[in-house]
Structures are given as C-alpha cells and as structure tokens.
Amino acid sequence: MIRTEEMLLNVGPQHPSTHGVFRLVIKIDGEIITEAKPVIGYLHRGTEKLAENLQYTQIIPYTDRMDYVSAMTTNYVFCHAVETLAGIEVPERAEYIRVISMELSRIASHLVWFGTFLLDLGAVSPFLFAFREREMILNFLNELTGARLTFNYMRVGGVKWDVPEGWLEKVKDFIPYMREQLSGYHNLAIGNEIVQSRLKGIGKYTPKEAISYSLSGANLRCTGIHSDVRKIKPYSIYEHFNFKEAIRNEGDCWSRLECRIEEISESLNIIEQAIEQFPKTGEILGKVPKIIKAPPGETYVSIESPRGEISCYIASDGKKEPYRVKFRRPSFHNLQILPKLLIGQNISNLIVILGAIDIILGEVDG
Amino acid sequence: MADEKNIGELKKEAAAKAKAAALAKLNREKEQKDKNTVQKSSTSGPVVKINANVRKSQEIKTKIDDVENKKDFAKEKATTTVKANPTVQQTKGSAKEYKDEEKEKAIALAKEKVAAAAKAKGTSSSVAGITNEISDKKIEVSSVNQPLLDLIKKEVGNNLGSNIIEELYINKLSKDIPTLIVNKNNFYKLAKVLKENKNLDFDYFNHLHGTDFQTHMEVYIQIRSYKNGYDLALKTKLNREYPEVDSLTSLWEGASWPESEAFDLLGIKFNGNPDLHRIFLGESWVGHPLRKDYQPYEEEVVSE
Amino acid sequence: MSGIAKGFQYTLNQLTKEKVTYDYPRKPIPLPDRFRGIQKFHPEKCIVCNQCMSICPTGCINLTGKKHPDPTKRGKIIDTYDLNFETCILCDLCTEVCPTGAITMTNNFELAEYSRDGLLKNLQWLDENDENIREESIL
Ligand code: SF4
C-alpha cells in the first residue's frame, strides 16, 4: 500500500512560470491538487489613488504601466474615457494611427503569450521565434513613439506624433511576413501532437461558468460567446474594417490558443485595411485645451484589450484632476476562475491552466 | 581583456561619429536658420513660421481665425505685437547675437503659446457649459436606449413595485447607458430580479467599484446581458461611516474579487461574501487608501 | 508523428537564416530618432516658466531661476536645474510642454550608477549630455 499525505505547496511569488509576482498556495494529495488559493497584490502600485492628484495628461504614463505588454490599449481606454466625458472629437487620421498601433500592440502581446505559454509547456524554441517577430513590432512602435513598452503615445484628443516617413510602408511589408511566420508556427508547434495532447480537454469550463465568473477576451470567446467589444459595441473606427471575431466552442486550453492565434491574423487584416484607408492628410490632435477639464459627471467605457474587456470609469467634479478613476482590468477578473479550474487536476497541468488564462500581473494588481 | 578594450574603442568610435554627425547637423541647421531669416526679412509676411510644424501652424491659424471672427481689437493688438517682435529681431541676425536672439525668439514663441492657451481655455469652458446642460439628468431627450430603460422600468415594476427605484436616467456622458439608483436595502433584491428575469437576463457581471463622495459612499456596478445585448449601470448610496451592503456573490461568482477590492481600498463591507479579504494590501494594513481622508502611514515615503 | 518532423524541419530551415540578435554592448544599439533617452538641457533657451516642473507626473524636476544679469532685459534665467533619475520615468511630458525646447530628449540611455546619489543630475551634467540629441520636435 502506498500512503499519500497532503502537502502544502507555495508556487511563487517569484516563480518563472507566473510571469510576475503572483503567489499560489496549493494543497496536493499525491499529484492531485485539492485546494488552490491565489494570493495577489505584490505589484499593487495604487494607480487609482495616484490618479486622484494628477491631471488627465499626467495619468497617461501611469496607464502604460498597468498592462505593460500591450500599453497602447490601456493608453487608449483612458484617453477614450476622457474624450467621451468631455465630448472631445478625435480627428480621423489620429484614429487610424491609434488603431494601427493598437493592433500591432495586440499582435506583440499575443506573441509574448504564445512564446511564454509554450515555454511553460517545455517547448523552448517557439519562444525564440515569437520574440523575433515581436522585436520587429517593438521596433516599429519604437520608431513611432520613442519607447518600446511604455509608449505614453496617445493624448486626449489624438496622438502625440504623426507617423514617420516610410513607416506605413514598413508595416505594410511586415504583414505578409507575419502571415508566413504564422503558418510557420503551425509547423513548429501548434501542429505538434505533444502540444495538442497537453492542451486538449485541459482546463475546460462551460459558457455558463465563464459568464458567471466574468471572464472576457479569448477566455470567454473560447466557449462560443460573441463578446469581442470591437464587434458588439464598436468604438473608434472599428466599424470601417471587415474582420472576424475569433470564436471556438470547446472551452479548453487548446481552444484558447487557437482563438489567440486567429486574433493575430485578424489583427493583421485590420492593419492591412487601415493602411489602405489611411487618410493622406489631416490633423493628429483635435481641438483640446492645454489644461483639460472634464465636465462634472461620470463615464464608463469599454474596449477590447488582448486580454479581454478593459474599461475605464472616471468621475469628474469639473476640476483638472479626476475625482475618481477606476479601471476594469481583465486579468484581475479572469484570474478568479483559477482555483475552480485547478481542483482535481494533476499538478503538471497547473502551469498550463494558469498560462492559458494569460494574466499580466501589473494589470491584476492595478 | 582584449575584448573589453575592443568595446571601449568601438564605443569611442561610435561616439565620435555621432558627435561629428550632430555637429554637421547643427551647422546645417544654422545655415537653414540664417536662410530663413533672410527670407523672412525680405518677405516680412504677417505670420512668422519659425517651425513648420503642424501643431504650431494650427495654433497660429486658429488665432487668426479668432481675431477675424471675434473682431477682438485688444487681442489683435496683442498678437500683432507678439508677431512684430521676431521680425524686428531677425533683421539683425549677426552670429554674435545668435544666443540672445534665440532666447528672444523663445520668449516670443512662449508668448504666442500662452495666448493660444488662453484662447483655448475660453472655448473649453463654453464646451463644458454645453455638455453640462446635456448632462442634466432630468432632461430625458430620446436616446437609443430609451426603450431599454422603459423595459427595465416595466419589468422591475411588475416584480417589485415601481417605487423601489429611487432614480433612473440615461447617462449621456457614458455612451447613453441606462442608470438605476436604488436604496441599499433593495440592492440585492433588484439585482436578483435583473439577473433572473427572462426578458432582461443580465447574466454577466462586468464591473464593481466603490467611490468615496465624502458625503456618502457609492457602489457602482455594471452588468450586461450577452443574449440581448443590454448594458446597465446600477448604483447605491451607503453610509460613509459604516458602509455595508449585501454581497452579490450568490448571483454572480465573478463579483467576489471586485468586492474584496472595494473592501480593501474603501472599507465597504459586503454582507454574505464568504471570501471577503484585503486582497491587495494584506490584513495588517491600516486604513483604506481610496478614502479621501486617508492618511498614509509613513508620510515621507509618499511624494506629494 | 508528422507534426514533430515538421517542427524539426522548420527549425533546421532557420539555421541558414541571418542572425537577428543584437551584438550589444559590443556594438551600440540602433535607435530611432524619437527614442526617449536621458534629457539634454539648454540653459540659454530656458525662460524659467516652470511648466516642465508642474507637468512632470512623478515630480522629479527641481528648478530655480534668477534675475537676468543684464538689467536692460526682462525675465529670468535659469539658476539650478536638478533632475532626479531615480523617479524619472522618461515619459517625455517635460519636453512636450517646454515652450522653447530648452529640454529635449537624447538617444542616450545608459544610466547605471553604483550609488543612488549618482542619479541626481544637475544643470551642468544635463547640459553636457549633448550627444545624439533628438532632432524631431513637437514644438
Ligand atoms: S521625462 Fe517625465 S518623469 Fe522624467 S522629468 Fe520629464 S516629465 Fe518628469
């Protein structure tokens, strides 16, 4: 007779597979997880408190640091909220630049996820290839904004810089290259039998559970629910583009991988169309006063970030600083389902399930 | 070792190259500037384009528009003096006075900017005034979401009686979202009806947060129905000293962590949440930071 | 097993491709003009308007001005200008608001110091940081 004993195991806060400072206290019976408790807050920087004493423009750099893998979308949601509240019009050219940069950001973010997720599974080389392509995108964004990660690029009413000369052409040339690489990834890893058998049927949940746990993004769409904010509540100029929403029905880790890979190719389609329609001339910054004051009132806007639905709430009392800023951070909501998914699983699936949720700790902790 | 030396040399080389390039550029710039001054003094146009940048030119343009439109003589006078300044300066343009001239130019530029900003301020306040009028909650201008608002009113009235809702309006500033304000004692009841009613079917819990409004605390939630495509905001006011409200976790599991967050940062108690804990700051933290009267524990650590 | 064979084939095909990694620090990294590096300060251009100090979201700029030494000129000139790189996040807002372009970004980014005190840079240091200055400006 083999006797097993329950064991308490601390995963993190410093653990390479959590991609940040995330701690997970699990109880295991043999190899089976019987209890899991996520502990978060190691990266809480009090952005919302800091924002209460800052002007609207000054808050934008702080939003960079929330979702630091795809800072463009966090930049955008904040600017969009202020624009909605103050009724500021954004010139069309600025919106096109915003969309192109956001979609590039989304691709970069999914590539980071793809690489590190397979790295967690034990496949080392996809990581290197994914980062090769990401590096190209970061170079584009560096050329456009002057920074590789913390862009601080969007402004209330527009963007900071116009596109540099020849930049659009370079991005255009990147699209067919990236498509080719995507099919390469299929050969390299996605089509691999070992990868598939590690992912299929793991971390499964039903659409009902997904909705009840407030999941969003690929985590929700992998159960067949149409929830892409770009489609259901179009913002910016997304109505101008023809693209598909990535939907799967299985609700397991494999379908989440497929969703995200499809999102990369849909983002490429959006960028392609945006470059085609790109207005030749026009302003990049609307008519905005130097010191922005939003009228008293409150607003709540949602957009689609690579990790799901990110929203921003602003309550203003008419001063140049907001009264209250609150972000709905998708990773924070998505992580909640983790204990439920882990119970009864083999410990070797822990990192797979955690990785497939795609969390960014800067966003979880706010 | 040899490698390191190599690095040093390479770096030096690169630096020297960069410096040379920068110098060459500076010279080029100077030439350009001199050319510009010559050109300007010969043409002496009304608008001095020191920097052919989009924003700058836009500012100047708007200013001209402003002057023309409003026929504001005082302003016109002011702007002409600002404009005149650089032209006077530029007729000199000797190398010796280059620095001073640069500074003078800079001041002129700054003045222009200030004028533009002042102008912009004027428009902003008028914009705010307009939106203020719109945002007046009582004016019920027909909105795309008016039918939804009526539906909610009807369904809630059928289930709980029509006076349970304290206030309901469409928030024009927030993309026309229907907003309900309810007494905290009826908060859970109303949420349950909104979730379980077949015609409404708000099954998705989107967001929860609290705000300290100094006179009271407010809990704001946003819920969604994916089936019908509805969105709804629900608010309730709490006593600031003892903020307490029923938890929504039994309706939506996803409400648990956001409730913990509001508990941690604002001290709002959610009765019935089995896992209410200080999710970010830890159980030993003193005070609730998002309250407006929060005193940081070690004040010197916090800047401003 | 065909998936695994395909994967190997893909990897083998990459062997003939060009290297994509950087040889930093042996070779300086190529950076675009807009790159936001350590600031360069032009004392002669500064008009002591304090805008950079008030926009800085982390409050890391400290400056003082003094009267213009030439009594015929009005206004102030800069006296001290301290930038604390412990907290500066190189967000570019100070250079964006500066009405005269007195503070600009450069492409230099190497800031490592043995002590935190070394990260507090003064006017002279910022003035001497005059390589790879950003050419494009928002002004
Ligand atoms: S770059 Fe940003 S943080 Fe740094 S000094 Fe300028 S405004 Fe302050």
Ligand code: SF4
């Ligand atoms: S904003 Fe520019 S001119 Fe004004 S004080 Fe700062 S550096 Fe000097």
